[in-house]
Amino acid sequence: MTKVGATFQKLVESWFLSWLMGHRGLSPQTISSYRDAFRLLIGWLRDECDIEPGNIGFDDVDRDNVVAFLDYLRKTRGCSAKTVNCRLCAIKSFAGYVACECPERSAWAKGLSSIKPRKEAKPALDFLTPDEVEAMVNACDA
Known part of the structure; x- marks a missing residue:
């Protein structure tokens, strides 16, 4: 069923209530995480872009704003x-x-889907020096 002309708010609602909970059967933890993401995004749009939640449209949730929102989360x-x-x-x-x-809205969706995930800092691998290996070997009972 195509929802031609559906508003951003109506699609968010049907995504949560019909799709995530019903069709996909996601865990309550995942749904809570998604809900929190949208609460933060909507709050950021209100506070940083001066867009009231009831007035949010697809043009407001564009690639540039989502990238700025992600930067806000990080920084x-x-x-x-x-x-x-x-x-x-x-x-x-x-x-x-x-x-x-x-x-x-496929072009809009493609713009958001093209956002690359953030890279996680990987801890540096430390290796034992030959002296440390020898100390460990000597510490063991033979």
Whole structure:
């Protein structure tokens, strides 16, 4: 069923209530995580872009704003790359849903889907020196 002309708010609602909970059967934890991502995004749009939640449209949730939102999560809120990527995953999931429900929004969805996840800093691998290996071998009972 195509929802031609569906508003952003109506599609968010149907994505949560019909798609995520019903069709996909996602865990309550995943749905809560997605809900939190959208709460943060909507709050950011209100506070940083002066867009009231009831007035948010697809043009407001464009690639540039989503990238700026992700930067805000990382820099201002101090979120790890893993957390930022989880928020991005929620947005991309919604974009995929919108592309299926409203094909006329496919270009919008593709723009969001093309956002690359943040890279996580990987800890440097430390190796034992030959002296440290010898000390460990000598510490063992033979």
